[in-house]
Amino acid sequence: MNTAPRRARWLVPVVLLLVWLGVGGTLGPYAGKLGEVATNDQAAFLPRSAESTKVLDAREAFDQSESLPAIVVWTADGKRVTELQRAAATRAVAGLDRDAGVVGRPSPAIVSEDGLAMQAVVQLRPDLGEELPAALDEVRRAAKDVPDASAEIAGPAASQEDLSDAFAGIDGLLLGVALGAVLLILLLVYRSVLLPLVIILGSVFALGLACAVVYALADRDVVRVDGQVQGILSILVIGAATDYALLLAARFREELAVRGDRAEAALAAVRRSCGAITASAATVALGLLALLASDLTNNRALGPVGAIGIVCAVLSTLTFLPAVLALLGRAAYWPSRPKPSDASVEGHGVWRRVAAKVDRRPRRTWVVTALALTALAAFAPSLSARGVPLDEIFVGDAPSVAAQQTLGEHFPGGSGNPAVIIADADRAERVTAAARGTEGVASAGAVSASGRPGAGEPLVVDGRVRIDATLEAAADSTAAKRTVERLREAVHAVPGADALVGGYTAQQYDVQQTAARDRTTIVPVVLGIILVILVLLLRSLLVPVxxxxxxxxxxxxxxxxxxxxxxxxxxxxxxxxxxxxxGFVFLVALGVDYNIFLMSRVREEALVHGPRQGVLRGLTTTGGVITSAGVVLAATFAALMVIPLAFLLQIAFIVAFGVLLDTLVVRSLLVPALMIDIGPRAWWPSALSKAGDGRTEGSQRAA
Structure with a gap:
């Protein structure tokens, strides 16, 4: 007997396993190093063409040195501030030197109109990075020298410190929670020791490879990464790799029960699940790449980074996992053993009963399900996407938020975050007057060489001046954004001023408007991409729609x-x-995954058993694995909630709940019922549309 072909057959999985062990050993550490090339500078993620972005570029010429403002606010427990306290506050911040990261001279302490608080602005170096907390601690220690007064720090520097603290656990805590949740679910569902560990190992290898690629690109400024993108990448790769692995492992179990030979079973499992896995991955990757059409830089950053993660997840699933399964065989499922019934509908009792119930009353099933979903969808317009107020950005208490609230109680709401106007110098007075006359503006003045508005002759740079307008409403409020709209109209109307309005509130307003435009552009693109992929996979027009x-x-x-x-x-x-x-990109692209898993199996069964039996057998055989995949993906996205940021919590809930709703309701009830009710016509124009529905006259379904 010639043993050479047999040895060669085992050589491929051994080589693949060694390659992935090498990838894990050399590239795995990059999963923890991605933070080194990440930036949480929110100014870097503004709309590229927005007016506020142009102002941000123009105002740099007026800054004698780049800085990151920290606003110190003192209160005296409800008592009026004394002159002694004001002088002590001015001395305290003036005593800070460059060793504390201070740039220029801090402003003198200013007492609020109600006399109950005072504030001073300390400019810090913007490149402090990990040294920022130490610099702010120096400011806090100095601020405590004011007698009988408590001090807090607000402003961009304090917010950046809190943001860095929020993302501090993104490498370890987030990854640990996500992997722990996946491992627990797999152990409970599959009651196997080795298979969950193999699947987890494959997802970790995929994440290490993805992080290494992204690290190399970010280090060369090809892509941008911030804390949000970093966290989503980890969750996306783990969730997708696990989902694809579950589909392939389930198919391997079926093939192993029939063939017996583990190498042949692994090859057959790859061959029969490759189409569904690659089509599914393509929908997610191309859907993410559609974000490149966004005008928001952080959206554009997520597109290629997420797509890289999905590609790495597919590579791991189609190479590492089959290699390990081929080597382990039945041992992968120990202590359970693959049985011949695993390859037939008889081995899926729960889902066989679900399929039977759908088959008995398909029309009633899909109508009731669709009406229930429509009733829930009726509340969708009430979801406000106008931005998150500053006091809601962080989940739980954040010192910078409390300080900003204190500042807003005693000073105009926009204190510390003025609207910044850049205009021609010879029209400065008229622009300033227009700004002061705008409803919602508390004060406005041209910035002098000292860096403070209205404190001397305006600083002129290249024939332009900077005018700071303090708003009455809090800088993150809807009222402030409306004021910015009115302010832009007012200063744009000044002839020859070529005025531009930027600043924090204007940036938030521009982000909101750009995000709305992005939705109208990207949503149709994503739907079109998904539709094309489904048409190519299922060779039908009606089913994809x-x-x-x-x-x-x-x-x-x-x-x-x-x-x-x-x-x-x-x-x-x-x-x-x-x-x-x-939420749309993740939920729609990932939701289509489960429909792809279901309908690719339905088509495969329909070619042998007819359209109706194809639906029933497809639902029965894929029900368990798809439900498990949905629960795992929901759990991995839910892990984002450990990062105390409202944005990630909201994304986590939307995706986790939506995936479960899609898995348990849409894929299990709505889609199969629709397919059975429509019958073979759903497969038009393929040959399946001309097949019978497989029913005898005496067993016609009840509507």
């Missing part, structure tokens, strides 16, 4: 539930402007 419609309905229903939960249970007054778009 139905699948896209059901997934879109699921998304709207999820938004409706989210609107109720966010407002009435979690107390959010709104969501970040990008949350609906992120």
């Amino acid at each position: 139905l699948l896209v419609a059901t997934v879109a309905l699921n998304f709207l229903a999820t938004l409706g539930v989210s609107a109720l939960v966010f407002e009435h249970l979690l107390g959010f007054s709104g969501t970040d402007a990008s949350v609906p778009l992120y």
